[in-house]
Amino acid sequence: MAADRGPVGVIDIGSNSVRLVVYEGLVRAPVALFNEKAQCGLGHAIEETGALAEADMAQALRTLGRFAVLTKAMQVGRLRAVATAAVRDARNGPAFVDAAAARHGIDVEVLSGADEGRLSALGVLAGNASAKGVVADLGGGSLELVEVAGGQTGRSTTLPIGPLRIGSGAKLGHDPRAVVDQAMAGVSWLAGRAGQTLHLVGGALRAIGRVHMARTDYPLRVLDAYKVPAESLLTLCELLAGLGRKSLRRIEGVPAERLPALPFAALTLMHLLRRLQPRHAVFCAHGLREGLIFEMLPQAARAEDPLLAACRREAAIGARFAVHAEELMAWLDPLFPEEESAHRRLRQAACLLSDIAWRVHPDYRAEHAFVEMLRAPLAGAEHADRAWLSLALHARYTGGAGGETVAAIVELLGRPDAVQARRVGLALRLAHTISGGAAGLLGEATLGLRDGLPRLALPGEAGLLRADVVMRRFESLVRAFDGKAQYG
Incomplete structure (x- = not known):
């Protein structure tokens, strides 16, 4: 497999542990496909003897042997192995590096401090x-x-x-x-x-x-x-x-x-x-x-927003139909004319992720999306961002306000931002209901604000998309924009 394609691996040989992480590829904010460590304690004798203990070296080399077999089977296209303080400071560190290369074909780079x-x-x-x-x-x-x-x-x-x-x-x-x-x-x-x-x-x-x-x-x-x-x-x-x-x-x-x-x-x-x-x-x-991966990226990839880059890949992998996040963003834009840039970024992420739970049983989609956003390995997301996205996607899959767990996240985020996230989620719920999740059907349907409340128009052929469920979900959205509305 070409070195610039397929999974990318990093072996981190530290003073405590030796770890292998295999990432999905050389991309911005990659997902870890595999992560394993062995507690080898290479550095435990350095202070006393100035050297790596023989037993610790043997265990670390056995671990590297396992990692060599695994990375080959996983078709890792590029593997970078680095060693830090223990190997760097030990007088027999070079012997360890030589053994890793001779026995397992792993070229270990000893990093300076x-x-x-x-x-x-x-x-x-x-x-x-x-x-x-x-x-x-x-x-x-x-x-x-x-x-x-x-x-x-x-x-x-x-x-x-x-x-x-x-x-x-x-x-x-x-x-x-x-x-x-x-x-x-x-x-x-x-x-x-x-x-x-x-x-x-x-x-x-x-x-x-x-x-x-x-x-x-x-x-x-x-x-x-x-x-x-x-x-x-x-x-x-x-x-x-x-x-x-x-x-x-x-x-x-x-x-x-x-x-x-x-x-x-x-x-x-x-x-x-x-x-x-x-x-x-x-x-x-x-x-x-992650710094090693970031260093290997071209400058254009480094400049990408890590959260949005990860969301785009997730959408491309998991969406039912063609990804139409830009269409969703444009359709929702009139609802949020004074939106701050930080909220616009989160709304864009929510649009990208708004179809992630379609494979889940309908009764559990809201819960699944909510938990996924709280716990997923999302680079570039502060805890408030996770909370916002979890509440937006929860609302995208249900009109209800949720139970105690949702309430705790509302408190963590703060009610004004929670209300905004809910509005985005309900608007996405309406958009997916009108279009069935397919791209290209929102063009004639228009969503806007009048006197602070949403207005929906389905003229011409878009009128064929009108249904009771569409109107119910539109009414839920209107209630969320009521000036007296609290979360839920």
């Missing part, structure tokens, strides 16, 4: 082109800090204070707090950044995010783009940094595999929050691996 940080920051920008502030990628062996603004990466620093390394140092009698404090004190460019946003990357940091979600009973359990006040996160880190393994086990949301590293990760994040004094922290699912 600067490249590791840059690629992680590119991954953050791939998911959020407007990201501004500091990216912190905490791996098992190191912490990468990179400034981002204007869609570009800036200054960066690599610090040897990953949880594995700090934990190993603690066993040798090194004070973890002093080690972290001393490392961060030497990064002069971190000064003067109070009030900026801290973008958090890495499994140990995401584990802290899961704990924060559980303790605050946050209704949308998706870590990507989870935004929290820095003060609240600092309080949690102060708690976690002082707990032992037995106490951590009793805290909801702590993954078992992260127990040993969590106090040290919390300690590092605590020091970083105190040093930077950001206003908010945002947890990011996109990092090094």
Whole structure:
């Protein structure tokens, strides 16, 4: 298979784990087709011996052998394998790289600390082109800090204070707090950044995010783009940094595999929050691996909106008939004459996705579309965007307001935006009812506003599309535009 076609694979050889992710292709915001990791702990002995332990190397090489077989069977057109701090810092790192090539034909690229940080920051920008502030990628062996603004990466620093390394140092009698404090004190460019946003990357940091979600009973359990006040996160880190393994086990949301590293990760994040004094922290699912994919894209693809690019591919794959999102957008335009650009973007995404549940039993389409939008791996979507789309597509498939779960998302989004999302969804429901989901039938039917309420005209041949169900759904739309209307 040609290298520029078919699935694309990334093998990430880290200090904690070795992971393979196979993406659908070299496209903007690709979906992961396969994602597997093995906990190999390559970095656990670096601090003490300066080398990769033989047993850990053997396990990592066995894992690479499995990945080599899998990627061949999956017809991966392009495979990129990279190694980070453990292999980079170990004196026998080159021997490991040679063994991977000799045994399994995998050419491992050992990233410098600067490249590791840059690629992680590119991954953050791939998911959020407007990201501004500091990216912190905490791996098992190191912490990468990179400034981002204007869609570009800036200054960066690599610090040897990953949880594995700090934990190993603690066993040798090194004070973890002093080690972290001393490392961060030497990064002069971190000064003067109070009030900026801290973008958090890495499994140990995401584990802290899961704990924060559980303790605050946050209704949308998706870590990507989870935004929290820095003060609240600092309080949690102060708690976690002082707990032992037995106490951590009793805290909801702590993954078992992260127990040993969590106090040290919390300690590092605590020091970083105190040093930077950001206003908010945002947890990011996109990092090094997504940065590698983003770097390989042509400039035109990089410039695409990741949310809309993903929605276009989903529409092309899953629509019943020809995709007619542009027709739907144009038909709905008169209803929203003063629409803000952010809402127009979401309406465009909703038009692209407005037929995604047609294969589902009619009784469950609204629920399916609602849940799909909340949980799907959508790059470029903040939590408010997910909430908006979930409510719009819920309304597209049902005239009802939904139950407690829907109500929780309404509260998360805020009622004014929830009402707007519902209006879009009901208008899409009407459009699909008139046209049967087929393209080219909305041209003569017109939808507009008069005195703030929708007006529908079906002149000429469009009159043949009039039906009781059409009028019922139009009346539902009119009620949603009533000035006194609340959500539902």
